Amino acid sequence: MTPNYETRGNVAVITLNNPPVNGLGYATRVALAEGLAAAQLDPAVKAIVITGAGKAFSGGADINEFGSPKASAEPNLLTVILALESSSKPTIAAVHSVCMGGGLELALGCNYRVAAPGALVALPEVKIGLLPGAGGTQRLPRVLGVENALNMIVSGAPVKSEALAKIPGQKLFDRIVEGDLMQGALAFAAEVADKRPLPLVRNLRADHPNPDAYFQFARNTVGAMSRNFPAPLKCVDAVAASVSRRFDDGLRHERELFAGLMFTPESKALRHTFMAERATNKIPDIPADTPLRTISSVAVIGAGTMGGGIAMNFLNAGIPVTVLETSQAALDKGIGVVRKNYEAQVTKGKLTPDKLDKRMTLLRTTLDYADLKDADLVIEAVFEEMGVKETVFRKLDAVMKPGAILASNTSTLDLNRIAAFTKRPQDVIGLHFFSPANVMRLLEVVRGEKTAKDVLASVMALGKTIKKTCVVSGVCDGFIGNRMIEQYSRQAGFLLEEGCTPAQVDQALERFGMAMGPFRMGDLAGNDIGWAIRKRRYVERPDVRYSKTADLLCEMGRYGQKTGAGWYDYKPGKRDAIASPVVVEMIEKHRAAKGITPRKIGDEEIVHRLVFALVNEGAKIVEEGIALRASDIDIVYLTGYGFPAHRGGPMCYADSVGLYNVVAAMQRFAQNPLDDVGFWKPAPLLARLAAERKSFT
Numbered sequence: 001m002t003p004n005y006e007t008r009g010n011v012a013v014i015t016l017n018n019p020p021v022n023g024l025g026y027a028t029r030v031a032l033a034e035g036l037a038a039a040q041l042d043p044a045v046k047a048i049v050i051t052g053a054g055k056a057f058s059g060g061a062d063i064n065e066f067g068s069p070k071a072s073a074e075p076n077l078l079t080v081i082l083a084l085e086s087s088s089k090p091t092i093a094a095v096h097s098v099c100m101g102g103g104l105e106l107a108l109g110c111n112y113r114v115a116a117p118g119a120l121v122a123l124p125e126v127k128i129g130l131l132p133g134a135g136g137t138q139r140l141p142r143v144l145g146v147e148n149a150l151n152m153i154v155s156g157a158p159v160k161s162e163a164l165a166k167i168p169g170q171k172l173f174d175r176i177v178e179g180d181l182m183q184g185a186l187a188f189a190a191e192v193a194d195k196r197p198l199p200l201v202r203n204l205r206a207d208h209p210n211p212d213a214y215f216q217f218a219r220n221t222v223g224a225m226s227r228n229f230p231a232p233l234k235c236v237d238a239v240a241a242s243v244s245r246r247f248d249d250g251l252r253h254e255r256e257l258f259a260g261l262m263f264t265p266e267s268k269a270l271r272h273t274f275m276a277e278r279a280t281n282k283i284p285d286i287p288a289d290t291p292l293r294t295i296s297s298v299a300v301i302g303a304g305t306m307g308g309g310i311a312m313n314f315l316n317a318g319i320p321v322t323v324l325e326t327s328q329a330a331l332d333k334g335i336g337v338v339r340k341n342y343e344a345q346v347t348k349g350k351l352t353p354d355k356l357d358k359r360m361t362l363l364r365t366t367l368d369y370a371d372l373k374d375a376d377l378v379i380e381a382v383f384e385e386m387g388v389k390e391t392v393f394r395k396l397d398a399v400m401k402p403g404a405i406l407a408s409n410t411s412t413l414d415l416n417r418i419a420a421f422t423k424r425p426q427d428v429i430g431l432h433f434f435s436p437a438n439v440m441r442l443l444e445v446v447r448g449e450k451t452a453k454d455v456l457a458s459v460m461a462l463g464k465t466i467k468k469t470c471v472v473s474g475v476c477d478g479f480i481g482n483r484m485i486e487q488y489s490r491q492a493g494f495l496l497e498e499g500c501t502p503a504q505v506d507q508a509l510e511r512f513g514m515a516m517g518p519f520r521m522g523d524l525a526g527n528d529i530g531w532a533i534r535k536r537r538y539v540e541r542p543d544v545r546y547s548k549t550a551d552l553l554c555e556m557g558r559y560g561q562k563t564g565a566g567w568y569d570y571k572p573g574k575r576d577a578i579a580s581p582v583v584v585e586m587i588e589k590h591r592a593a594k595g596i597t598p599r600k601i602g603d604e605e606i607v608h609r610l611v612f613a614l615v616n617e618g619a620k621i622v623e624e625g626i627a628l629r630a631s632d633i634d635i636v637y638l639t640g641y642g643f644p645a646h647r648g649g650p651m652c653y654a655d656s657v658g659l660y661n662v663v664a665a666m667q668r669f670a671q672n673p674l675d676d677v678g679f680w681k682p683a684p685l686l687a688r689l690a691a692e693r694k695s696f697t
């Protein structure tokens, strides 16, 4: 007998027990199959209730088994569901909290389902580039109707149990149990114990009055919305089979479609991302049970572009914020922007006026450091100058209470130096938000030489509260994301010198899937930012060459959208990038002055020179320990730099190309006589992995 099997009167209760969400891993499936078999053999048992321990009925497949032979080892989910369907005694799923993926498919194999209100029900497989592979696409349409089921399967979005129970004619839930679910399930079991025949979802029909037209419409809509992803359209095909084919044929078709998706690069990329996101929180030398510092009030220094956005993150989470500036005018301006941002959300119906008021009352302003002394966390977002940072951190050190966390939003400055301005470097950390800080998911958490472990752990936990994806970075110029983007931008500049136009480079990268090509991105962020960084580099690192084109552009006053002109022209008030003859002429003149004969450069070379520039720098970042793992770099690029989700990030993309192919391409690029700076020397880690025919992941 398994420990999760018990009898209550004449009802056998089988409890899935695999924390945290009762994933249907091998051991859980074995326990379930054994429990079912035991219940069949026990003459005293009249009905079987299946439920989940703790926080879920079941969250579906066990992610720790992804891709391992255990995932499909017998008893697999399909055969467990068959065993359920063959039960001679009524089976009742008692659903609560979370019922997703394989968990829902399991419940659909039961004769009956009762649910607690508020349970989140979903078939989310599409989010990892798959479709439900254990009958979900065949059974859900039979209980919810084709259209409701298709919407759930194609979106993967969870729906609450009580909302599903209200769908007219639905057969998903036989009862919503208010109060104690197990009591309700046992009472229901008593009612149906002797009822025969036992109902099976597979015996219902999935009907639609006009299936051909409906599925054509669905294919058009879904196809348009999921350009780079094959799974959503396959979901439509599978659900269509629930109408057009007999149950077992439909099941077989679902299986074929599932197997086909399993090997697509898109699904591999999405599964990689799913695992990579979870990995970002694991910091090898920081145990999960590290005691955390309480953070229930926050101060922000500087109410400029970043300060206001940073403050909004905490206000949104109900955490009070005090903002400090150098003048009342600067405060008024900054707070005005915060209010305007919230008002725009109200206009769009995304925020109620009531909530706007609540958030604004959590926001206080001051010109006096003494007002910040009790804050648990202070985040500095003043000008990017070491002298200014020094003044601010010395003041903070003088006033902040012991144990307060002192953070800097610096993008490029040495955090260890900033920490050294204080007598408490262990309490100093970098919190590198991305602009707009209230929108962008990425937060690079910069761990200084002396940052205390509990400070890092506390900030990682806080990141979750404010709904950020946190990635830990060591201290280096540009941290993970910007250090890599510099190499990407350098290549983009060289491409202009060799024969490309900005539009040609941007279009190649956008066809690859980047949200924006490098030149459109420059125009959005402000070309003057890179200019300032390069001016510093020309002094500090004269060996690093950049194309002069970007400097020439800035000398023309073309800083980007904010000046109405950059790599492109812009109409007043519009963001559409219009190719600029002036810029093209500037580039041509520059080429002529350097004596370069332009050549035609294809999309593949453009994309690979830019992306492999990222990959090579990424490999150095991993080897130096700046990033904890290659997959962290992918998360930085997916959440902060518009890297295409279906490629899984630059490092995952390099793996999918094959690292030995990446190195071979770099060797070809190195033959270019215009590469006079030895740009394409493979990073030692990349060279080693390629030689050993290994991958980053």
Ligand SMILES: NC(=O)c1ccc[n+]([C@@H]2O[C@H](COP(=O)([O-])OP(=O)(O)OC[C@H]3O[C@@H](n4cnc5c(N)ncnc54)[C@H](O)[C@@H]3O)[C@@H](O)[C@H]2O)c1
Binding pocket: 301, 302, 303, 304, 305, 306, 307, 324, 325, 326, 330, 380, 381, 382, 383, 384, 385, 388, 391, 392, 409, 410, 411, 412, 432, 433, 434, 435
């Ligand atoms: N803008 C971005 O995209 C971005 C992204 C990530 C990080 N950062 C970093 O964030 C920081 C702020 O950048 P920003 O773009 O918000 O600059 P900003 O110029 O828009 O705002 C800076 C604000 O700080 C105030 N300030 C200056 N000195 C001060 C002092 N001694 N005390 C209090 N307030 C002071 C200024 O009045 C101004 O309002 C910089 O370190 C920058 O590198 C910027």
